[in-house]
Amino acid sequence: MSVYEGEGPPRLGWEMWKKFALGGILVVALTATAVASGVLLQVHETIAVFQRNSTPIPGIDNELDKVEPGSPQTILVLGSDRRYGDKKAGLAARADTIILVRLDPDKKATAVMSIPRDLKVDIPGFDSDKINTSYALGGPKLTVKTVKGLLNVPISHVVNVNFGGFQRAVNRLGCVFVDIDRRYYNANGGPGGYATIDLKPGYQKLCGRDSLDYVRYRHTDDDFVRAARQQDFLRQAKDQIGLGKVFGDRNELLKIFGKYTDTDIARDNDAAILRLIKLAYESSKNPIHEVKFRGGQSSNGDYVEISRENLQTSVDEFIDVGVGSLSSTAADEQQKRMKPKQIKARKRLAPGLMLRKEAGENHVLTIATKQQSLPVYFPKAIVARGGYVRDSPRLYEVYDRNKNKYRAYRLVLSEGDNGQFYGVQGTTWKAPPILDNPTDEVRMRKRTYKRFFDGHRIRLIAWETPKAVYWVSNTLSHRLTNRQMMDVTRSLQRIGQ
Numbered sequence: 497m498s499v500y501e502g503e504g505p506p507r508l509g510w511e512m513w514k515k516f517a518l519g520g521i522l523v524v525a526l527t528a529t530a531v532a533s534g535v536l537l538q539v540h541e542t543i544a545v546f547q548r549n550s551t552p553i554p555g556i557d558n559e560l561d562k563v564e565p566g567s568p569q570t571i572l573v574l575g576s577d578r579r580y581g582d583k584k585a586g587l588a589a590r591a592d593t594i595i596l597v598r599l600d601p602d603k604k605a606t607a608v609m610s611i612p613r614d615l616k617v618d619i620p621g622f623d624s625d626k627i628n629t630s631y632a633l634g635g636p637k638l639t640v641k642t643v644k645g646l647l648n649v650p651i652s653h654v655v656n657v658n659f660g661g662f663q664r665a666v667n668r669l670g671c672v673f674v675d676i677d678r679r680y681y682n683a684n685g686g687p688g689g690y691a692t693i694d695l696k697p698g699y700q701k702l703c704g705r706d707s708l709d710y711v712r713y714r715h716t717d718d719d720f721v722r723a724a725r726q727q728d729f730l731r732q733a734k735d736q737i738g739l740g741k742v743f744g745d746r747n748e749l750l751k752i753f754g755k756y757t758d759t760d761i762a763r764d765n766d767a768a769i770l771r772l773i774k775l776a777y778e779s780s781k782n783p784i785h786e787v788k789f790r791g792g793q794s795s796n797g798d799y800v801e802i803s804r805e806n807l808q809t810s811v812d813e814f815i816d817v818g819v820g821s822l823s824s825t826a827a828d829e830q831q832k833r834m835k836p837k838q839i840k841a842r843k844r845l846a847p848g849l850m851l852r853k854e855a856g857e858n859h860v861l862t863i864a865t866k867q868q869s870l871p872v873y874f875p876k877a878i879v880a881r882g883g884y885v886r887d888s889p890r891l892y893e894v895y896d897r898n899k900n901k902y903r904a905y906r907l908v909l910s911e912g913d914n915g916q917f918y919g920v921q922g923t924t925w926k927a928p929p930i931l932d933n934p935t936d937e938v939r940m941r942k943r944t945y946k947r948f949f950d951g952h953r954i955r956l957i958a959w960e961t962p963k964a965v966y967w968v969s970n971t972l973s974h975r976l977t978n979r980q981m982m983d984v985t986r987s988l989q990r991i992g993q
Contacts, residue, residue, distance in 0.1 A: 549751045553656060553758045559640045560760055561650035565771050568600035569652035572643060574636055575659060592659075592712065593726065594627065594643070596651075598814055601778035605785035607817035608730060609810065610723030612791060616799040617646050626799065636758065647811050653772070654760050659712070661756020663704030668749055670897065671703040672733045673929050674710065675956075675969055678908045678917040679887035682715045698890055698906035699921055699928060717915025718793065719800055724972035727786040734784055736929045783933075786950055787814045788973075836937040836944050839982075846979035850880040857991050859884045863891040863905055864991050870903040870924050870964055877987040879976065881912035894925060903964075916971040920988065924964050931958050931965065940986055954978045957985040 563569055575593030598607035613628035620641050622633055630642040636656045644651055666672060680695040693709040695702075702710060711729050714722045761769055790810050791802035802810075845851070856874035864872040878884075888908035893901050902925035909918055934946035948956040953974040958967035968985045970976050976984070 549755055550761075551758045553636050553654065553760055556637050556640065556654060556760045559637055559644070559651075560654065561652055563650070563652055566775070568598065568602075569772070569775060570649055571597045571599065572640060572651050572654045573597060574631065574639060574654065574656045575662070592628070593657075594639070595726065596643075596647075596649070596814065598817060599775050599779040600817075601775070601782070603782065603817050605782050605817050606779050607787050607814045608727050608784055609787035609789055609814045610726060611643065611646075611789060612719035612723065612800040614719050614798070614800045615646075615791060616794070616801055617642055620645060647807070649811060649815070656758040658756040659708055661752055662711075663708045664752050664756065665749060666702070666707045666733075667704040668752060669733075669737050671701045672707060672729070672736055673699065674702045674707075674729060674732055675699050675921070675930055676702075676710070677919055677969065677972060678885065680710065680713055682713075696890055696892070697887065697908050697919065698892060698894070698904060699923065699930060700892075700894055720789070720791070721915035721972055723789065724786065724974075727784070728972055731784040731786065732930065734780070735932065785817045787817065836939040839938045839940045842983075845877055846977060846983045848880055848977075849877045849980055849983055851876055851987075852878050852883075855884065860889055860907065860991065863889050866891060867903060870905065870922060871961070871990055872905060873920065873922060873966055873988040873990055874907060875909075875920060875968070875984045875987045876989060877983050878909055879911050879918070879980070882910040884908070885910055885917065888919075894923060896925060896928075900925075911971050911975050913975070916973060916975050918971050918976055918984075919969050920966065921969065922964055922966045926960070926965055928965070930956070931967070934958070940982075943986070945982075945985060950974060952978075954981045957981055959985070959988075 573593070573595040575595075592613065594611040594613060596607075596609045596611070598609075600606075611627060613626065615627045616624055617627045617630075618624050619627075619630045619633065620638070622630075627639075627642060627646070630639045634641075636654050640651055640654055643649075676695055676697050676699070678697050680693045682691070682693050684692070691709060691712055693713055693715075695706060695710060707729070711726045712722075713725070761772065787810060789802070790806035791800045793799075794801045853876040856876060856878070860872050860874045872889075885908045888906065890906045890908075892904055892906075894904045895901055902923050904921070904923035904925070907920040909920075910916065911918055931946065935949040936947050938945050938947060943959050946958045947954055948958075953970070954976075955970045955974055956967055958965060960966075966988060968981060968988075970981060
């Protein structure tokens with residue numbers, strides 16, 4: 497090696513600057529590559545865990561639609577319902593739950609649409625029957641073919657979930673706080689019958705078996721209410737379970753997922769799984785939008801039926817989800833820019849409401865006198881064709897994830913139709929997860945209300961006092977109009993006011 501000596505420090509010319517710059521870029525690039533390789537190694541290890549524990553669905557590939565990388569994907573989620581008693585009795589497994597999920601990060605929301613299991617459809621190769629019969633006749637493969645023929649929507653992936661995995665995954669994720677709209681009770685389970693359940697109304701934490709009983713319940717309501725309940729549970733779970741929790745515990749969750757699900761991606765290559773993970777991550781930043789399946793019960797009640805026009809409307813909303821709704825990020829940005837909007841109170845109640853102050857006072861009298869730490873408010877205005885239900889009011893205690901105890905109560909009111917209940921909740925827990933990320937805030941008659949929308953409909957309105965927070969929950973199907981929700985909420989008052 498030659499060494500050149502000069503009379504002083506050398507002056508850096510343009511070529512030397514380029515070399516230093518190039519060297520700096522290489523150092524940064526190599527560092528970034530090392531970090532990326534570490535992350536990629538973790539992802540590949542995660543994929544290996546998934547592949548070792550998962551089971552592929554035989555013969556499903558030819559029924560699924562391939563999409564370009566980065567394009568939206570539709571996933572069909574099937575919940576198979578085969579209880580131990582059914583298996584002993586020789587009863588076939590049924591598609592107890594049929595849900596479509598649309599992953600499209602370019603939209604303002606992730607679309608979720610439940611298909612009623614009693615929907616009358618044409619099953620390829622068979623006669624017309626309930627759509628869940630396609631599962632009994634040909635498993636996930638025939639169900640995919642049937643759903644595609646019905647909706648004319650490409651389906652990219654299918655996941656067939658055994659309900660045992662559902663409850664184990666909920667437990668692993670630390671359970672879910674759920675706003676339970678009313679009393680759920682059935683003690684007469686058995687082969688071919690309804691599952692047992694025992695849940696009381698009010699905001700509370702649901703773990704494995706209770707969460708499964710809740711989403712599966714269909715004893716005293718119909719497929720539409722059940723679908724709304726399942727979608728509401730998914731929305732509340734998504735809002736509470738962050739990506740950090742899922743990623744940090746990903747291997748154990750994937751073992752559960754693999755053990756209790758069958759899926760087409762079980763034997764996919766790493767690149768295909770990575771594309772789906774990336775799409776799911778990007779879509780997870782958006783809120784869940786529950787798309788209503790616009791069907792109705794047949795005249796004899798045996799089937800759910802839907803007109804071609806209503807079917808196309810449901811499909812269009814599923815594909816073009818997010819129109820007219822705010823994402824959680826947009827809502828946060830909007831609230832930083834705006835003060836609560838002033839709303840002028842109307843003298844007349846919204847159509848369908850009526851004043852029932854005395855009935856409300858009598859209803860809450862027993863719990864209002866039992867404790868002082870939680871002031872009890874009741875609505876003067878209620879839905880005219882409904883009323884308070886027998887299992888209300890409920891006074892109880894709720895615990896947060898750190899096991900701190902709070903007082904709580906729940907009032908349950910019927911909207912008038914089967915399975916449709918709205919409610920008033922109060923609690924000394926000032927920051928329950930359900931009140932995170934409101935869509936907007938409005939001010940009326942010296943109260944500031946936080947409003948939570950699903951599309952154009954208000955699903956919940958909350959307000960705060962120095963001692964507690966209170967909210968009014970719409971029915972699972974969002975049957976109360978926005979005006980009704982506002983009028984019921986602003987009518988809340990204490991006994992003697």
